[in-house]
Amino acid sequence: MNLHRVAAIAYKEWREVVRDRLFTIMAFGIPVITLLVLGYGVSLDVERIPFAVLDQDRSELSRDYLHRFIDSRYFDFKGEVSDERALEALLSDSRIRFAIVIPPRFGQRLREGRPVAVQSLVDGVFTYRAQVSKGYVAAINGDFNRRLLLDHLARKRGLSRQRGETMVEPVQLEVRYLYNQAIRSRWSMSSGLIMLVLMFSPPFLTALGVVREKENGSIYNIYASTVSRGEFILGKLLPYVAISAINVMVLWWLVILVFGAPFKGILLFYLPASLVFVVCTTGIGLLVSLLVRTQAAAALLTIVITFIPAMLFSGLLVPIESMNPEARFEAHLFPAIYYLQAVWGVFLKGLGWKGLWQPVAALVAYAAVIWFMGLMLFHKRPGR
Amino acid sequence: METDATTVIRLRGFEKRYRRQVAVRGVDLEVRSGEIYGLIGPDGAGKSSLMKAVAGVLAHDGGRVEVFGITVDSEAAAERIKGRIGFMPQGLGLNLYPELSVEENIDFFARLREVPAAELARRKAKLLAMTRLAPFRDRPMKHLSGGMKQKLGLVCTLIHEPELVILDEPTTGVDPVSRRDFWAILAEMLRERGITTLVSTAYLDEADRFHRLSLLYEGTVLATGEPDQLRAHAGGDDTDLEQVFVSLLRDQGVAEEVTASVPSTTTPGNEAAIEARELTRDFGHFRAVDRVSFRVRRGEIFGLLGANGAGKTTVIKMLTGILPPTSGSGQVAGADMGHAGHRIKRRIGYMSQAFSLYRDLSVMENLRLFAGIYGVPRRQRKARLRQLIDTTGLAGNERRLAGDLPMGIRQRLALACALVHRPRVLFLDEPTSGVDPLGRRRFWNILLRMAREEGVAILITTHYMSEAEQCDLLALMHAGRIIADASPTELKARLERDAGKLLELDCDRPLVALETLEAAGYRGVSLFGRKLHLLSRRPERAREKIEILLRSKGVRLLALRPRPPTLEDVFIYRILEQEAAS
Numbered sequence: 008m009n010l011h012r013v014a015a016i017a018y019k020e021w022r023e024v025v026r027d028r029l030f031t032i033m034a035f036g037i038p039v040i041t042l043l044v045l046g047y048g049v050s051l052d053v054e055r056i057p058f059a060v061l062d063q064d065r066s067e068l069s070r071d072y073l074h075r076f077i078d079s080r081y082f083d084f085k086g087e088v089s090d091e092r093a094l095e096a097l098l099s100d101s102r103i104r105f106a107i108v109i110p111p112r113f114g115q116r117l118r119e120g121r122p123v124a125v126q127s128l129v130d131g132v133f134t135y136r137a138q139v140s141k142g143y144v145a146a147i148n149g150d151f152n153r154r155l156l157l158d159h160l161a162r163k164r165g166l167s168r169q170r171g172e173t174m175v176e177p178v179q180l181e182v183r184y185l186y187n188q189a190i191r192s193r194w195s196m197s198s199g200l201i202m203l204v205l206m207f208s209p210p211f212l213t214a215l216g217v218v219r220e221k222e223n224g225s226i227y228n229i230y231a232s233t234v235s236r237g238e239f240i241l242g243k244l245l246p247y248v249a250i251s252a253i254n255v256m257v258l259w260w261l262v263i264l265v266f267g268a269p270f271k272g273i274l275l276f277y278l279p280a281s282l283v284f285v286v287c288t289t290g291i292g293l294l295v296s297l298l299v300r301t302q303a304a305a306a307l308l309t310i311v312i313t314f315i316p317a318m319l320f321s322g323l324l325v326p327i328e329s330m331n332p333e334a335r336f337e338a339h340l341f342p343a344i345y346y347l348q349a350v351w352g353v354f355l356k357g358l359g360w361k362g363l364w365q366p367v368a369a370l371v372a373y374a375a376v377i378w379f380m381g382l383m384l385f386h387k388r389p390g391r
Numbered sequence: 392m393e394t395d396a397t398t399v400i401r402l403r404g405f406e407k408r409y410r411r412q413v414a415v416r417g418v419d420l421e422v423r424s425g426e427i428y429g430l431i432g433p434d435g436a437g438k439s440s441l442m443k444a445v446a447g448v449l450a451h452d453g454g455r456v457e458v459f460g461i462t463v464d465s466e467a468a469a470e471r472i473k474g475r476i477g478f479m480p481q482g483l484g485l486n487l488y489p490e491l492s493v494e495e496n497i498d499f500f501a502r503l504r505e506v507p508a509a510e511l512a513r514r515k516a517k518l519l520a521m522t523r524l525a526p527f528r529d530r531p532m533k534h535l536s537g538g539m540k541q542k543l544g545l546v547c548t549l550i551h552e553p554e555l556v557i558l559d560e561p562t563t564g565v566d567p568v569s570r571r572d573f574w575a576i577l578a579e580m581l582r583e584r585g586i587t588t589l590v591s592t593a594y595l596d597e598a599d600r601f602h603r604l605s606l607l608y609e610g611t612v613l614a615t616g617e618p619d620q621l622r623a624h625a626g627g628d629d630t631d632l633e634q635v636f637v638s639l640l641r642d643q644g645v646a647e648e649v650t651a652s653v654p655s656t657t658t659p660g661n662e663a664a665i666e667a668r669e670l671t672r673d674f675g676h677f678r679a680v681d682r683v684s685f686r687v688r689r690g691e692i693f694g695l696l697g698a699n700g701a702g703k704t705t706v707i708k709m710l711t712g713i714l715p716p717t718s719g720s721g722q723v724a725g726a727d728m729g730h731a732g733h734r735i736k737r738r739i740g741y742m743s744q745a746f747s748l749y750r751d752l753s754v755m756e757n758l759r760l761f762a763g764i765y766g767v768p769r770r771q772r773k774a775r776l777r778q779l780i781d782t783t784g785l786a787g788n789e790r791r792l793a794g795d796l797p798m799g800i801r802q803r804l805a806l807a808c809a810l811v812h813r814p815r816v817l818f819l820d821e822p823t824s825g826v827d828p829l830g831r832r833r834f835w836n837i838l839l840r841m842a843r844e845e846g847v848a849i850l851i852t853t854h855y856m857s858e859a860e861q862c863d864l865l866a867l868m869h870a871g872r873i874i875a876d877a878s879p880t881e882l883k884a885r886l887e888r889d890a891g892k893l894l895e896l897d898c899d900r901p902l903v904a905l906e907t908l909e910a911a912g913y914r915g916v917s918l919f920g921r922k923l924h925l926l927s928r929r930p931e932r933a934r935e936k937i938e939i940l941l942r943s944k945g946v947r948l949l950a951l952r953p954r955p956p957t958l959e960d961v962f963i964y965r966i967l968e969q970e971a972a973s
Binding site for chain 2: 009011012014015016018019022023026027223224225227228229230231232233234386387388389390391
């Protein structure tokens with residue numbers, strides 16, 4: 008390995024990237040933009056669900072019941088309608104996501120101690136949101152029932168409110184959310200997005216950078232020279248690793264500053280672990296560049312094999328545990344899953360080397376395999 | 392042949408395939424030390440594959456490749472020769488780095504090859520001076536002209552002082568002056584360091600630049616030898632090599648009707664079919680076309696010549712109404728191009744550089760499509776297409792897919808598509824680039840017929856001097872301006888009047904003679920293989936003086952005779968004159 012030649016290639020590459028405005032924007036702008044857009048855009052908190060009501064009773068009790076929905080921060084009251092057809096129209100236009108129908112004589116039946124059915128129509132297209140909506144509705148409904156029961160007990164048996172509560176709910180559930188106390192999905196999402204960005208951006212740049220040389224023929228300068236394959240790969244990829252290392256810092260800072268996520272761990276874990284990941288994904292870019300001939304194909308292939316797995320098979324949106332066995336296996340083939348463990352661990356759980364050495368070790372192994380494959384697949388005397 | 396120490400490259404039964412398609416087969420070749428060896432042939436002849444294999448950057452499929460006595464049969468073996476080789480791939484400046492400056496590009500190549508700093512400084516200064524690139528050291532490569540890019544590419548290839556340089560189509564699309572500079576640098580390298588060179592080109596008129604050459608066609612060698620030997624083979628001293636190529640193809644059974652001169656059946660009227668008046672076009676601060684004026688009458692073929700980037704395509708785009716001029720005006724087929732965009736388009740045919748047929752449609756389907764686009768009435772369509780197929784010689788190919796056609800036939804199909812609506816004026820932007828000589832002749836036969844028999848006015852751009860010779864009128868464009876404008880014969884006659892006769896000199900030590908004559912102040916001295924060309928105002932007295940001069944350096948003069956100047960000589964002279972004036 009001749010380090011002078013490595014340096015010559017790395018220096019040239021760095022100059023090119025920095026001087027090409029479009030490439031510079033891609034290198035430093037796209038990661039930041041992706042983080043901001045997705046960080047603000049992808050919120051898994053189901054809040055402000057638009058809904059409407061049809062109150063066929065219009066009694067004091069029905070108003071009381073409905074106000075529990077209207078006043079909730081999870082719901083966004085869009086108004087009252089006068090018949091069911093109007094509800095259906097609103098639902099099919101997606102102007103509301105669910106509706107509550109209070110039947111006639113709702114109050115009267117309740118006072119008479121007879122059961123009554125309240126109908127809730129939920130838009131089931133987006134299943135996750137539908138389930139969460141259903142959960143909210145059930146909780147509010149349960150709360151209302153409990154209050155009716157407490158009132159009843161107070162009236163009939165003269166029990167105090169507190170006594171009544173212990174009687175109605177002898178077992179109390181106390182939930183404490185660890186690591187993300189307010190279960191802000193924004194904290195988890197923004198720190199998780201560091202993984203997403205570092206998964207697709209380094210290979211994207213690398214693949215374009217290498218394929219560009221293949222496309223316009225300057226790769227022949229390398230083929231025709233005495234530079235070894237290893238020297239070329241190292242020199243060519245170093246600048247991209249460096250760019251991504253800068254992005255590792257920038258993204259860390261943005262996640263803390265803009266999204267207010269806590270950083271409970273230590274930089275001495277975050278930085279080396281991120282660097283390993285970046286080396287790993289840069290290697291993916293190298294592999295892509297060896298398989299295709301045009302920059303367009305390189306861009307497309309990189310997005311397909313990095314962005315999509317990082318979104319779907321990393322645990323970012325769908326927990327790995329709830330995947331079927333095939334998907335779980337697939338997920339472990341991509342480095343995203345390991346780095347996501349590391350990044351969430353260091354940000355939200357405050358873990359360090361002791362708790363997270365395993366995913367980092369997996370990344371090191373992954374990087375070694377990828378770079379070795381790249382070295383083996385790159386030839387200075389190809390067949391075509 | 393016995394292996395001797397001076398053989399640098401030896402190919403035996405060389406074969407290269409891409410998947411199932413054979414690119415080169417059964418090629419034998421031998422290049423000796425200190426030779427400038429040429430590979431000449433049209434696109435697809437296999438030149439690039441062969442050169443890449445010799446440079447050790449492409450694996451071959453059969454036969455034997457030996458370079459410096461080392462058999463190049465594996466990646467490891469190829470590594471052993473690379474330190475002694477310089478390779479410049481095809482494409483003007485494409486292997487350079489556009490964002491880096493001239494100097495940074497050179498430095499990168501030097502560092503890659505581990506040239507020591509002091510040595511680098513010395514070579515860089517010398518090569519930059521030789522290529523006249525020194526004033527542009529800090530200019531980003533992307534802002535260089537085509538000729539400068541080509542010279543920078545050469546400097547980068549030579550910076551580690553290789554013993555063998557392999558240059559793939561270095562002169563394609565470059566202006567004549569840069570081309571001459573390029574040959575001068577090669578001659579200098581040869582003189583100083585005995586460097587061996589393998590060069591490819593698509594231009595047969597460059598053959599005289601080589602010591603020896605091979606004519607390639609569709610992956611095989613048609614002939615090998617010195618330029619004069621090849622001429623002798625085809626019947627004489629004055630035959631041009633294009634004729635040699637064509638007759639060799641004929642020997643191979645690729646038949647071709649003889650070009651009969653087409654008598655003119657229409658008289659060119661005095662009215663202009665195309666007229667450009669002071670056409671100017673700016674792109675930002677860059678003036679691409681600068682006050683260009685010319686007239687083309689009906690039935691005339693007007694050739695627009697110049698390097699890539701000289702402004703030819705911009706002129707055509709303005710005249711066809713695709714691009715509005717910054718100032719000036721033009722008339723095409725009796726309509727003002729500025730106001731009658733649509734009306735013009737119905738009277739003109741346009742075949743662009745990038746003319747792309749629908750490759751997945753057959754010949755007939757392509758023609759029908761264009762007939763539809765140009766609105767040829769349905770009743771006439773069938774007869775018109777039949778007639779077109781006859782005139783362009785496409786008969787028998789109607790059902791073939793355009794993508795499967797050989798280059799020559801594909802270009803004729805493109806021409807047929809441009810002619811489908813019987814245009815009165817035809818614009819052709821480099822229609823024949825990369826086509827073999829036979830294909831180009833057939834193409835020109837059609838053009839001559841269109842002009843002479845149907846009175847179509849034709850404006851054509853080309854890089855081939857042999858094609859330029861066939862034009863009725865020529866205009867040379869350089870840096871956006873027309874710097875010479877007359878018939879080919881007139882242009883040459885003017886050169887002889889202004890600069891003197893062109894002499895060809897044959898001697899036993901041409902490299903020494905080159906240096907001596909240049910030092911003695913002779914103009915236009917240039918190396919052509921083993922011969923020299925120079926300009927002399929008094930050719931009758933030149934022989935004696937030159938003989939004495941050369942004898943003083945121990946060079947024996949073998950022959951000195953006048954030679955008709957080529958159009959390239961004309962252009963070099965005019966460009967230099969223009970540059971000296973500005």
